[in-house]
Amino acid sequence: MHTLNGAQIIIRQLEQLGVDTIAGIPGGANLPLYDALAASTTIRHVLARHEQGAGFIAQGIARTTGKPAVCFATSGPGATNVLTALADAYLDSVPLVCITGQTPRALIGTDAFQEVDTYGMSMPITKHNYLVRSAADLLTIVPKAFQLAGSGRPGPVLIDVPKDVQTEMVSFESWPEPLAAGVERSPASDGAQAITAAAAMINAAARPMLYLGGGVIHAGAASVARKLAEQGEIPTVVTLMGLGILPSEHPLSLGMLGMHAPRATNLAMEECDLLIAAGVRFDDRATGRISAFCPGAKVIHVDIDASEIGKLRSVDAGIAGDARAAFIALLPHIEKRPRPEWRRRIRQLQQDHPRFHPDDFAPGRPFHLIRQVAELAGPEAYISTDVGKHQMWVAQAYPLTRPRQLLTSGGLGTMGFGLPAAIGAALAHPDKPVVCFTGDGSLQMNIQELATAVEQQAQVKIVVLNNQSLGLVRQQQRLFYERKYFASSYRIKVDFAAIARGFGLQAFDLDGADNPDALLTGAMQTPGPCLINVPIDIEEEVTPMVPPGAANTTMIGGSHARN
Amino acid sequence: MPATDTHNPSEAQPVNTAILRLTVNNHPGVMLQICGLFVRRNFNLEGIFCSAVDQGVTSCIWLKVDETDKLDQVIKQLTKLEDVLAIEERPDARPGVSEMEAMMARIG
Numbered sequence: 001m002h003t004l005n006g007a008q009i010i011i012r013q014l015e016q017l018g019v020d021t022i023a024g025i026p027g028g029a030n031l032p033l034y035d036a037l038a039a040s041t042t043i044r045h046v047l048a049r050h051e052q053g054a055g056f057i058a059q060g061i062a063r064t065t066g067k068p069a070v071c072f073a074t075s076g077p078g079a080t081n082v083l084t085a086l087a088d089a090y091l092d093s094v095p096l097v098c099i100t101g102q103t104p105r106a107l108i109g110t111d112a113f114q115e116v117d118t119y120g121m122s123m124p125i126t127k128h129n130y131l132v133r134s135a136a137d138l139l140t141i142v143p144k145a146f147q148l149a150g151s152g153r154p155g156p157v158l159i160d161v162p163k164d165v166q167t168e169m170v171s172f173e174s175w176p177e178p179l180a181a182g183v184e185r186s187p188a189s190d191g192a193q194a195i196t197a198a199a200a201m202i203n204a205a206a207r208p209m210l211y212l213g214g215g216v217i218h219a220g221a222a223s224v225a226r227k228l229a230e231q232g233e234i235p236t237v238v239t240l241m242g243l244g245i246l247p248s249e250h251p252l253s254l255g256m257l258g259m260h261a262p263r264a265t266n267l268a269m270e271e272c273d274l275l276i277a278a279g280v281r282f283d284d285r286a287t288g289r290i291s292a293f294c295p296g297a298k299v300i301h302v303d304i305d306a307s308e309i310g311k312l313r314s315v316d317a318g319i320a321g322d323a324r325a326a327f328i329a330l331l332p333h334i335e336k337r338p339r340p341e342w343r344r345r346i347r348q349l350q351q352d353h354p355r356f357h358p359d360d361f362a363p364g365r366p367f368h369l370i371r372q373v374a375e376l377a378g379p380e381a382y383i384s385t386d387v388g389k390h391q392m393w394v395a396q397a398y399p400l401t402r403p404r405q406l407l408t409s410g411g412l413g414t415m416g417f418g419l420p421a422a423i424g425a426a427l428a429h430p431d432k433p434v435v436c437f438t439g440d441g442s443l444q445m446n447i448q449e450l451a452t453a454v455e456q457q458a459q460v461k462i463v464v465l466n467n468q469s470l471g472l473v474r475q476q477q478r479l480f481y482e483r484k485y486f487a488s489s490y491r492i493k494v495d496f497a498a499i500a501r502g503f504g505l506q507a508f509d510l511d512g513a514d515n516p517d518a519l520l521t522g523a524m525q526t527p528g529p530c531l532i533n534v535p536i537d538i539e540e541e542v543t544p545m546v547p548p549g550a551a552n553t554t555m556i557g558g559s560h561a562r563n
Numbered sequence: 564m565p566a567t568d569t570h571n572p573s574e575a576q577p578v579n580t581a582i583l584r585l586t587v588n589n590h591p592g593v594m595l596q597i598c599g600l601f602v603r604r605n606f607n608l609e610g611i612f613c614s615a616v617d618q619g620v621t622s623c624i625w626l627k628v629d630e631t632d633k634l635d636q637v638i639k640q641l642t643k644l645e646d647v648l649a650i651e652e653r654p655d656a657r658p659g660v661s662e663m664e665a666m667m668a669r670i671g
């Protein structure tokens with residue numbers, strides 16, 4: 001027989017579920033939860049400086065481990081602050097469990113102090129959510145929330161717990177049986193038939209193309225995907241969320257497709273006769289104008305979320321199920337088939353439209369910096385980005401070699417993601433280097449988490465690509481608003497190194513440095529968290545660029561562009 | 564449900580709507596989940612009728628959906644809601660639904 005209050009039930013269950021880190025901020029409505037957490041010997045609490053930071057720290061843990069991570073917030077402003085991180089997790093399918101405090105039951109609906117409708121507000125941005133009405137219900141809700149967050153298509157789950165539910169005492173005989181976690185591996189009932197049809201289409205195709213994304217990483221399917229590509233000699237593109245599935249130097253890798261893809265990649269997509277899409281959701285940044293995307297291709301779509309199949313592009317074969325299971329089922333049916341003509345054609349496109357120009361790597365330019373950092377950080381490093389030009393430069397030039405290596409906000413594109421996500425990655429992998437590439441705009445969105453990084457001694461190197469502007473916005477004004485720059489550059493120059501030192505970080509400034517290379521090398525080798533400010537010319541652009549709403553074959557810019 | 568221009572349930576009308584019957588967990592948030600899904604996914608809902616069944620453990624929701632071309636998406640998205648336990652497409656219930664609409668119009 002156990003007699004515990006609601007808060008203790010939550011904490012005990014989190015311990016049983018193997019949670020070792022929780023990021024959050026206490027307040028009136030979740031103090032019982034913090035009281036119970038204080039008694040835990042196995043869970044480390046990470047005190048964030050803003051609940052959005054707490055949510056992104058949890059994301060950093062979840063994105064690198066693939067397991068649900070936990071964040072806490074109090075009612076009212078605590079809950080509203082964490083919503084952005086939940087929305088971000090929802091769009092990128094990241095498993096999170098967020099537990100918020102709420103006004104006591106009797107006061108709900110009376111506009112009580114710090115009362116907001118957290119349940120209603122989080123509904124459209126969570127996979128599922130709960131407003132807990134009795135402490136006994138927590139026994140089923142907490143394990144269920146974890147199962148939902150981590151299974152099928154992962155996503156955030158919110159549990160809103162009124163303060164008096166946290167303090168309500170419950171007596172019960174035994175803890176509920178643990179629920180099965182992880183991805184359901186069973187393929188759909190019509191699976192076998194779809195697999196045979198898909199295999200026949202692949203074997204018959206002259207110019208097939210694999211289009212892989214975040215779902216392949218969720219499925220742990222990167223190595224089978226690679227096998228499939230190699231067995232059928234199928235050129236492969238990935239989305240921003242799929243970077244790392246296939247190393248960029250792999251002979252079949254065409255890198256990222258879409259808005260900021262290499263020209264040759266988008267042009268090759270245009271010519272494919274079969275698109276094998278897996279763990280992707282045909283997002284407009286990836287596909288451009290969907291009606292013009294791979295216009296001559298038949299489509300096979302593998303996705304664990306059946307509603308994704310046919311949502312934006314009708315398919316010739318749909319496989320509703322886990323990507324790894326689907327690839328394993330497909331492999332024995334795929335003929336070993338060289339496709340010399342298709343490979344030759346792609347090589348031709350790549351020669352005509354080289355991905356990089358030697359000038360891109362001149363000292364002081366973004367790609368030079370990114371490659372230097374990659375060299376210094378080593379292949380084991382986790383890389384987070386913020387949102388903007390610097391994010392796209394990293395996507396284009398960082399040698400990503402493994403799934404879950406890159407942490408980036410793709411679907412919501414949330415500035416402020418990079419620093420707290422990097423802290424989360426560092427907490428989950430204390431033995432690995434973590435680099436956060438950020439912009440001067442994005443860093444200012446969650447700069448307070450520098451304090452968290454120092455307090456936790458998180459091994460993060462924060463590289464600020466400082467162009468004193470909201471660079472990507474400014475680029476759009478240049479390209480699409482007749483260079484009418486407005487509200488896209490900063491009139492004051494912020495001394496980020498001084499600010500970082502104020503928080504207790506070591507800081508380095510490459511601005512005006514005599515020997516920037518030596519300074520960067522030294523900085524990257526400094527133990528503990530540190531910030532490196534790197535001046536970047538405001539006119540450095542992300543090229544090529546597909547104008548929003550245009551077909552992917554309409555690409556603007558690039559010093560080596562042919563049109 | 565809004566009234567339609569015909570009050571005779573047996574009279575044939577062009578069918579551009581679908582009738583769905585959902586079984587859902589009965590709790591205060593569930594209607595918000597269903598209606599919220601229709602709003603944010605940009606699906607048109609023409610009518611909704613909900614009532615508790617099974618001693619209040621579950622509810623039965625009848626939906627008249629004006630999305631025959633998107634019906635597959637509507638059903639797949641509804642299926643994903645954790646509180647939706649079952650979905651049936653019920654063309655056979657169209658006369659009953661029309662009767663309900665007519666009754667609502669009569670009540671005024």
Ligand SMILES: Cc1cc2nc3c(=O)[nH]c(=O)nc-3n(C[C@H](O)[C@H](O)[C@H](O)COP(=O)(O)OP(=O)(O)OC[C@H]3O[C@@H](n4cnc5c(N)ncnc54)[C@H](O)[C@@H]3O)c2cc1C
Binds near residue numbers: 261281323409414
């Ligand atoms: C400034 C900016 C620029 C961008 N530019 C580009 C660009 O040029 N190119 C680009 O591609 N993106 C770009 N993006 C990102 C873009 O917005 C989308 O986030 C991204 O394209 C979506 O990736 P995805 O299709 O892999 O889907 P994700 O959002 O990663 O979704 C994963 C899919 O896999 C499915 N899935 C999950 N688990 C499994 C499983 N076990 N088995 C099978 N399926 C599963 C899910 O149901 C879902 O459909 C940009 C973002 C920003 C902020």
Ligand SMILES: Cc1ncc(C[n+]2csc(CCOP(=O)(O)OP(=O)(O)O)c2C)c(N)n1
Binds near residue numbers: 386387413416442443
């Ligand atoms: C929270 C949030 N607000 C606004 C935007 C719109 N936005 C996209 S990129 C960008 C500029 C980013 O500037 P910075 O972080 O300095 O990166 P840069 O593009 O200069 O590399 C803005 C404002 C956003 N993505 N997120």
